[in-house]
Amino acid sequence: MTMHPSIAMFERAGDCLAIGGISVDRLAERVGSTPFFAYDRRLMTSRVALLRSVLPADIKLSYAVKANPMPAVVQHLAGLVDACDVASALEMKTALDTQLPPSHVSFAGPGKTTAELTQAVAAGVTIEMESPNEAARVVEIGNRLGIRPRVAVRVNPDFQVKGSGMRMGGGPQQFGIDVEEVPSLLSRFATADLDFLGFHVFAGSQNLHADILCEALTKNVALLLKLADECPWPVRYLNLGGGFGIPYFDKDRPLDLAPIGECLGELMERAIRPRLPEARVVIELGRYLVGECGVYVTRIVDRKVSRGKVYLVVDGGLHHQLAASGNFGQVIRRNYPIVVGNKLRATDVESVSVVGCLCTPLDILGDNVALPRAEVGDLIVVFQAGAYGLTASPTAFLGHSMPVEVLV
Numbered sequence: 001m002t003m004h005p006s007i008a009m010f011e012r013a014g015d016c017l018a019i020g021g022i023s024v025d026r027l028a029e030r031v032g033s034t035p036f037f038a039y040d041r042r043l044m045t046s047r048v049a050l051l052r053s054v055l056p057a058d059i060k061l062s063y064a065v066k067a068n069p070m071p072a073v074v075q076h077l078a079g080l081v082d083a084c085d086v087a088s089a090l091e092m093k094t095a096l097d098t099q100l101p102p103s104h105v106s107f108a109g110p111g112k113t114t115a116e117l118t119q120a121v122a123a124g125v126t127i128e129m130e131s132p133n134e135a136a137r138v139v140e141i142g143n144r145l146g147i148r149p150r151v152a153v154r155v156n157p158d159f160q161v162k163g164s165g166m167r168m169g170g171g172p173q174q175f176g177i178d179v180e181e182v183p184s185l186l187s188r189f190a191t192a193d194l195d196f197l198g199f200h201v202f203a204g205s206q207n208l209h210a211d212i213l214c215e216a217l218t219k220n221v222a223l224l225l226k227l228a229d230e231c232p233w234p235v236r237y238l239n240l241g242g243g244f245g246i247p248y249f250d251k252d253r254p255l256d257l258a259p260i261g262e263c264l265g266e267l268m269e270r271a272i273r274p275r276l277p278e279a280r281v282v283i284e285l286g287r288y289l290v291g292e293c294g295v296y297v298t299r300i301v302d303r304k305v306s307r308g309k310v311y312l313v314v315d316g317g318l319h320h321q322l323a324a325s326g327n328f329g330q331v332i333r334r335n336y337p338i339v340v341g342n343k344l345r346a347t348d349v350e351s352v353s354v355v356g357c358l359c360t361p362l363d364i365l366g367d368n369v370a371l372p373r374a375e376v377g378d379l380i381v382v383f384q385a386g387a388y389g390l391t392a393s394p395t396a397f398l399g400h401s402m403p404v405e406v407l408v
């Protein structure tokens with residue numbers, strides 16, 4: 001059996017998986033309780049280095065904090081990337097607590113409250129405006145505070161990106177301002193007291209197809225350059241989005257970065273630089289930077305057989321790691337990569353179902369998976385827990401306690 005590429009990224013210590021160089025059984029003792037999330041800082045560092053080696057040198061990298069807002073993780077990444085994108089006031093606070101200057105923090109997302117916008121204007125972060133109403137509120141807040149808000153317009157393109165796990169652009173959307181409405185919006189706000197920086201487009205997430213991503217980037221650039229031509233202000237910022245995916249399931253192949261690097265190189269050289277020589281050009285990634293760098297570790301509390309089927313019942317579940325249970329945007333439930341973290345070398349494999357401790361049949365972490373024979377006390381490790389793990393899960397379910405998070 002070939003090993004899933006995300007499992008192969010981690011080191012081993014004898015029989016055990018190692019995270020941050022620490023074997024998982026020792027790490028469980030150090031954390032003091034299960035379940036927990038552990039993120040490997042070295043893997044994050046090498047992921048950023050990989051991107052830097054492939055992308056053109058003058059493309060800036062922004063980390064989309066919502067993928068993993070653990071303050072220590074954001075702090076670590078802030079030292080590696082050029083910027084952070086946030087989607088709430090709390091995420092903004094976490095980003096502002098790092099070494100990044102406020103000008104390198106951008107705030108996107110529909111439904112920003114007036115209180116959040118006020119904090120953003122006062123902080124001096126870049127507000128990616130998602131509607132005319134939001135734009136009007138930003139102007140008003142700026143006038144009231146006597147501060148010129150730094151703004152960009154998030155554009156909803158007039159095309160869709162195929163092959164994305166989640167579509168967030170094209171057609172009617174709660175995200176961004178429809179491209180055909182942008183010129184009139186800009187002229188309406190031409191005399192407003194705004195520090196207008198440029199444009200942002202983010203049209204989809206979790207895409208594993210380099211050719212489709214290249215096509216989307218090319219179209220995004222054409223779209224934004226056309227808007228720049230009609231813009232009453234000089235354009236100093238182009239955020240091209242991202243949507244780079246990671247391989248969750250058996251048949252998924254890792255994203256081939258090389259063609260994307262080439263495509264961006266050509267776009268920079270032929271399209272963007274001749275027209276906007278000084279603009280900050282940004283790629284914004286969440287999942288791709290952290291998703292594969294984290295695991296969810298949960299301990300087996302019961303082993304039972306029901307009518308011939310083996311169940312391993314663990315002390316965690318979908319309340320901590322909803323995505324692995326298949327209830328976060330999956331249509332057909334498929335298993336995330338999973339191992340018995342302290343029995344990597346065992347060969348007596350059996351087919352089991354790993355279920356969480358919640359009283360719902362939805363609480364499945366692995367359905368009919370081949371694992372070495374495991375007993376009560378063994379540690380189940382679920383991969384791909386570095387992005388949209390704890391942050392995207394209903395942690396208060398059944399009143400169970402919060403899992404610990406460690407960056408090692």
Ligand SMILES: *Cc1c(COP(=O)(O)O)cnc(C)c1O
Nearest residue numbers: 064067108202205206285286287
């Ligand atoms: C969610 C989001 C991202 C990050 O998406 P990933 O798939 O995690 O890379 C980037 N930009 C915006 C505006 C987002 O909403």
